[in-house]
């Protein structure tokens with residue numbers, strides 16, 4: 001599995017997403033409270049660009065009229081038909097057992113690790129094919 005550098009941490013603010021093209025795929029990389037997650041930018045329902053949908057929370061209720069907003073910033077709503085997905089896992093909220101958006105492993109790597117050497121300049125092979133007369137004055 002190849003690793004691809006897609007952004008600096010500062011490029012994706014908490015609560016936002018950056019859509020990148022990697023190895024022929026569009027992927028949305030989300031910053032959820034300074035944790036990063038990646039989903040394919042394709043809804044498993046009918047193929048909408050999932051990652052341009054609004055980032056939301058989840059409403060729950062124990063009884064009618066008593067709603068709680070939970071997991072703010074952790075759910076993604078598809079822009080076409082409104083199916084909602086858990087950004088952390090890709091699981092759909094309406095069919096969690098059977099419908100899931102493809103997820104990808106994301107890690108934050110210090111720049112000095114990515115740029116770790118040793119670095120070597122390109123060299124060319126040299127040979128001396130004749131002698132020279134050098135005068136010293």
Ligand code: FES
Pocket residue numbers: 043044045046047048078079080081082083
């Ligand atoms: S294409 Fe995403 S919910 Fe229909």
